[in-house]
Amino acid sequence: MVVGLNYRTAPVAVRERFWIDESRRYDALTQLSGAEGIEEMIVLATCTRTEFWLWAGDVTLAANSVMRLLGASYGLKLCEWKHFYRLLDEAALLHIFRVASSLDSMVVGEPQVVTQVKDAWEHAQKARATGRFLDAVLQKALTVSERVRTETAIANTAVSVPYAAVELARQIFGSLENKKVLVLGAGQLSELSARELIKQGASSTSVSVVNRTLEHAAELAGKLGGVAIPFEERRQHMAEADIIISSTSCPHTVLNRAEAEEMVRGRDMKERPLVIVDIAMPRDIDPAVRKVEGISLFDFDDLESVADHNAREREAATAEAQKILQAEAQGFRRKLLADHVVPTIVALRSRLDEICGKELDTFRLENGPFSRDQDEMLNAVLARMTQKIAGSLARELKELPEKVEQEQLTTALQRLFHLKTAAAGPHTMADGKSA
Numbered sequence: 001m002v003v004g005l006n007y008r009t010a011p012v013a014v015r016e017r018f019w020i021d022e023s024r025r026y027d028a029l030t031q032l033s034g035a036e037g038i039e040e041m042i043v044l045a046t047c048t049r050t051e052f053w054l055w056a057g058d059v060t061l062a063a064n065s066v067m068r069l070l071g072a073s074y075g076l077k078l079c080e081w082k083h084f085y086r087l088l089d090e091a092a093l094l095h096i097f098r099v100a101s102s103l104d105s106m107v108v109g110e111p112q113v114v115t116q117v118k119d120a121w122e123h124a125q126k127a128r129a130t131g132r133f134l135d136a137v138l139q140k141a142l143t144v145s146e147r148v149r150t151e152t153a154i155a156n157t158a159v160s161v162p163y164a165a166v167e168l169a170r171q172i173f174g175s176l177e178n179k180k181v182l183v184l185g186a187g188q189l190s191e192l193s194a195r196e197l198i199k200q201g202a203s204s205t206s207v208s209v210v211n212r213t214l215e216h217a218a219e220l221a222g223k224l225g226g227v228a229i230p231f232e233e234r235r236q237h238m239a240e241a242d243i244i245i246s247s248t249s250c251p252h253t254v255l256n257r258a259e260a261e262e263m264v265r266g267r268d269m270k271e272r273p274l275v276i277v278d279i280a281m282p283r284d285i286d287p288a289v290r291k292v293e294g295i296s297l298f299d300f301d302d303l304e305s306v307a308d309h310n311a312r313e314r315e316a317a318t319a320e321a322q323k324i325l326q327a328e329a330q331g332f333r334r335k336l337l338a339d340h341v342v343p344t345i346v347a348l349r350s351r352l353d354e355i356c357g358k359e360l361d362t363f364r365l366e367n368g369p370f371s372r373d374q375d376e377m378l379n380a381v382l383a384r385m386t387q388k389i390a391g392s393l394a395r396e397l398k399e400l401p402e403k404v405e406q407e408q409l410t411t412a413l414q415r416l417f418h419l420k421t422a423a424a425g426p427h428t429m430a431d432g433k434s435a
Contacts, residue, residue: 001059002087002095003066004044004051007106010083012301016282018074020045021251022123029127032069037061040134042124044099046116047281047300048106053096055133059088093137093336094329100141101148103321106304107161108314109154112188114145133336144328151324153317162192164306165277166200168298169243172275176201181226182241183209184234185248186216189279193245194224208241210234211248239263244276246284257288260295269294279303344410347419348393352386 005018020028025043032041032052040055056062063086070076087095098104102113121138124130130138149155166176173179181202183190186209198204207226211217217228229237238244238255248254255263255276264274278285278299290297360382364370370378397409413419 001054001056001062001089002051002092003054003063003084004049005083005085006049006051006104007300007304009085012283012299013287014080014083015048015050018050018070018076019047019281020050021249024073025123026127028069028073029124029129032065033127033129035062035065035069037063038065040131041129042120042134042138044117044120046113047279049099051099053092053134053137055131059086090329090333093333094325096137096141097144097325097329100138100145101321101325102145102154103148103318103325106300107164108318109156110160111155112161114142117141117145136336137332140328140332144325147328148321148324152320154314154321156317160192160196161189161279161303162196164303165193165245165279165298166196167306168277168296168302169197169275170200172273172296173242176243178203179206179242180240181207182229182234182237182244183207183220184211184244184246184254184284185280186211186213186220187247187249189247190245191220191223193247193277193279194220194226197243197245198224202243208237210237235259235263239267242272242274244274245279246276247279248284250280250284251282253286254284255289256286257292260286260289260292264292264294267294344397344413344419348413348417349386349390351417351419352390356382356386 005015007015010018020043025045028043029041032038037056037058037060038054039057042053044051044053052066054062054066067076067081095104099113100117102109102111105113117138121130121135124134169179170176176197179202181194181197183194190209194207194209198207204225205227207221207224208229209217209221209224209226210229210231211220212231214228214230217231221228246254267274272294274295276285276289276295276297278297281300283299285297285299287297287299289295360378363378364375393413397413
């Protein structure tokens with residue numbers, strides 16, 4: 001089951017409210033992994049989505065558990081639930097495969113999502129929130145992602161977030177030559193954006209890097225050939241910049257409207273407009289800065305308009321990738337369903353052996369003693385009988401196409417034979433891979 005919201009269902013103002021940063025992710029995992037209806041879970045939180053990937057014992061209870069957490073910790077109101085989607089079974093599996101393969105990204109084909117998915121999985125494992133089922137799903141999702149990138153042209157047609165950010169600046173200035181660039185933040189997106197600006201015409205010597213930790217700013221500036229600026233001196237350099245790329249991990253805004261107005265006071269905004277591209281989550285720049293004359297502020301919602309580059313080529317690659325995902329999801333779901341009933345099959349075989357063993361002991365007492373050869377023959381006949389009965393029921397369980405029918409038959413067998421299945425633990429998946 002998947003519960004979440006993304007750039008298609010919610011604007012950035014809503015997404016940032018429900019964005020779960022790394023420091024709060026562990027709390028969310030530990031709270032929900034023991035909540036009603038949830039057996040296993042992973043939290044994926046990026047600049048374009050917040051999603052809960054669940055293995056749910058009861059989907060209604062699981063969805064309510066997620067809703068309660070979002071209400072208590074993030075102020076979710078009932079009217080905001082419309083921004084969230086709930087996907088089940090094959091639809092959920094296909095969605096996870098699409099996300100891992102970057103087919104569901106704002107920028108289709110972008111490579112960063114694979115790292116984000118791996119990080120989310122690792123966080124969940126450290127919190128002991130995943131088990132054999134979601135571990136198997138994630139393992140398969142990453143394998144499918146690699147297959148998509150190898151067998152289709154999806155990666156070749158990608159338009160990266162940094163490319164889109166720079167393209168927005170080009171729409172304002174045309175040429176980027178002689179433009180002063182200020183980069184707020186020293187992370188991966190900051191570096192990629194700065195490199196793209198230089199690639200598109202900005203001079204490396206015109207790039208300044210600001211970060212709360214000056215050593216990190218100096219490290220990135222050294223890679224780019226620019227200069228590092230102490231965080232305390234940022235206002236002066238922001239006022240002198242033509243382009244500001246902001247991608248910090250700050251939990252609050254670093255520039256509001258009043259500060260922006262003060263910053264550009266005395267500057268001829270018609271002759272020297274200022275472009276600010278905010279690619280942080282949560283946003284670094286107060287949206288009200290858009291109202292300051294001469295400042296063009298762009299955020300993630302604006303980047304989507306640029307992502308149409310190579311649209312025709314990407315559409316063909318996406319269609320090819322979608323066929324791969326569809327086939328993989330259908331096949332893997334059948335394996336998951338088959339593995340889901342393994343504890344019942346094991347318990348059934350054990351119960352049949354127990355019943356037949358007791359009957360054989362009674363038969364020996366009433367009709368024995370038997371010779372060694374006769375005794376071995378009786379054991380062999382009973383073993384063949386239990387194997388045939390258990391094998392036939394196992395095939396029925398594994399081959400049922402619908403989960404509801406499978407659960408109904410599983411419940412019936414558990415009641416008829418008074419089965420006590422073992423708790424879910426490490427197990428070999430139906431495809432032979434250990435989860």
